[in-house]
Amino acid sequence: MVAQAGGGSIAVGRQRFLADAAARGLEVQLVERLAAKSLEEAAGILGITPAEIVKSLVVKHKDGSFLFALIPGDRQISWPKLRNLLGVNKLSLPPADVALEATGYERGTITPLGSTTAWPVYADAAIAGRRISMGAGEHGYSAFVDADALTSALGAVVADISDPT
Structure with missing residues (x-):
């Protein structure tokens, strides 16, 4: 399936997302949605709570490699917890252009x-056992997926890596 974005260009990010989900045998529900100015607004548009939206954060190691941290929308990444889990003393959120280069996603x-x-x-334990919404590789789209199936398909480490906001 080739999805078309505005202007007739191929929606490559969404295609990569769907192809990878299919290759992993992961069932996802793609939903087109209006742009939102905040997490709360996005949750309202999708008819869910902010806790059900999972942010996929790109985290940079001091050595230049990266990892994904999946954090519920109503929580924030806990740097001390994540550093302790990884046994490192420095992690950071890279600038947007570096995250794009590392993942192919804006x-x-x-x-x-x-x-x-x-x-x-690395997925926060708070997402376990629920249906979540997450980015789908293209602006204007969200994906719904079973969090346990997602973490299993990705071979994710599930641990307490967040704090309340």
């Missing part, structure tokens, strides 16, 4: 599924 569309490089995935 901020707001980032997902581990279909990333141009398959970086390790």
Whole structure:
């Protein structure tokens, strides 16, 4: 399936997302949605709570490699917890252009599924056992997926890596 975006260009990010999900046997529901100015607005548009939206954060190691941290929308990444889990003393969120280069996705569309490089995935334990929404590789789209199936398909490490906002 070749999806068309505005102006007739191929929606490559969404295609990569869907192809990777299919290759992993992961069932996803793609939903076209209006642009949102905030997480709360996005949750309202999708008819869910902010906790059900999972942010896919690109995290940079001091050594230059990256990882994905999947964090519920109502929580924030806990740097001390993540550093402790990884046994490192420095991690950071890279600038948008670096995240794009590392994943092939723009901020707001980032997902581990279909990333141009398959970086390790760390998922916050708070997403376990629920249906979540996440980026789908293209602005204007969200994907719904079972969090446990997602973490299993990605071989993600599931741990407590977030704090309340």
